[in-house]
Amino acid sequence: MEIDNLLELARKRRCIRRFKPDPIPDGHVEKILEVARWAMSGANGQPWEFVVVRNQETREKIVDLLAEHRKRTHLMESTRIEALRHPGAGAPRTGPPYVKDAPVIIVVCGDPRTFQATVLDTHFSSGEGATFHMNIGNATHMIHLAAAALGLGSQWVSVTRPMERGLKELLHIPEMLRIFVMVPIGYRGYEPGISYRRELNEIVHYDSYDSGKYRSDEDVIAFLAELRKRTTGSYRTH
Ligand SMILES: Cc1cc2nc3c(=O)[nH]c(=O)nc-3n(C[C@H](O)[C@H](O)[C@H](O)COP(=O)(O)O)c2cc1C
Secondary structure: OOHHHHHHHHHHOOEOOOEOOOOOOOOHHHHHHHHHHOOOOHHHOOOEEEEEEOOHHHHHHHHHHHHHHHHHHHHHHOOOOHHHOOOOOOOOOOOOOHHHHOOEEEEEEEOHHHHHHOHHHHHHOOOOOHHHHHHHHHHHHHHHHHHHHOOOEEOOEEOOHHHHHHHHHHHOOOOOOEEEEEEEEEOEOOOOOOOOOOOHHHHOOOOOOOHHHOOOHHHHHHHHHHHHHHHHHHHOOO
8 A cells, every 4th residue: 555545544534423324335344343453452462342233223222322421521511611612512412313323333342351461551550551542542543444445434432431331231241341432334424524633843853852842731722722613513513
C-alpha cells in the first residue's frame, strides 16, 4: 500500500452519526475483525473479543441504555459554561437512534487478565493499566479504518460503567471482561467531509520540545471553545 493511500484512508474515516438501514454484505464484518485482530498490543496480550450485534430488538435495548447515559451526561455538562459544553451532550435527548439504525454494532470487550502479559503493567499498575486501555483503543481504531476501507461508516461510542453493566446483562458477557467502547457500522447516511485536526507544525517538535509551541491554560481553553464551535455541526446530524 502506498503512503498516500493510507493518508487518504485516515482522512476519509470519519465518525458517522447517521446510517442507512441497508445491510452490510456478508463477510464484511469478518474482514473488519480480521484487520482488528492484527492490532498491536502490549507484550502481544491481545485482550480483545468482539460481540457482533445484528438483532434489531437487541440494538434497540442498547439505545435505551445509551439514553440513560445521555440524561446523566447532559446534567453533568449543564454545570459547565456553555461555550465549553460537549456538543453531543448539550441538550437532553432520548438516545442516539443512529446506534440502532446501523445494521451492526460491534461491542469491543477486553480481558484485563491479559495485562499480566505486559511486564510494565504488572510491575507498575495495581489495577487495569494504561497498556490494557491502549490495546483496546488500537483494536478499535483498526475496526474504524477497516470499515472506512470498505466504504462503510462507523462511530466510536464510549461505554460508561452503568452502561457496561447493562450491556453485560443484555449480551451475557462474563463479569470478568471490560467494555469501554462499541462501534455501530453501516452505510453512511450523509457525507461528512474532512474533519478538523491541529496543523502538523503546531504539534511536532524536532530533537527537543519547542517551548515556543507550548500552550498556556488560556490557549487550551480558547482552543476547546473554538473546537466546540467547529464540531457542534457533526453532532447535529442525528
Ligand atoms: C476515546 C474516544 C472516545 C469517543 N467517544 C465518543 C462518544 O462517546 N460519542 C461520540 O459521538 N463520539 C465519540 N468519539 C468520537 C470523537 O468525537 C471523534 O473522533 C472526533 O470528534 C473527531 O471526529 P472524526 O473522528 O470524525 O474525525 C470518541 C473518540 C475517541 C477516540
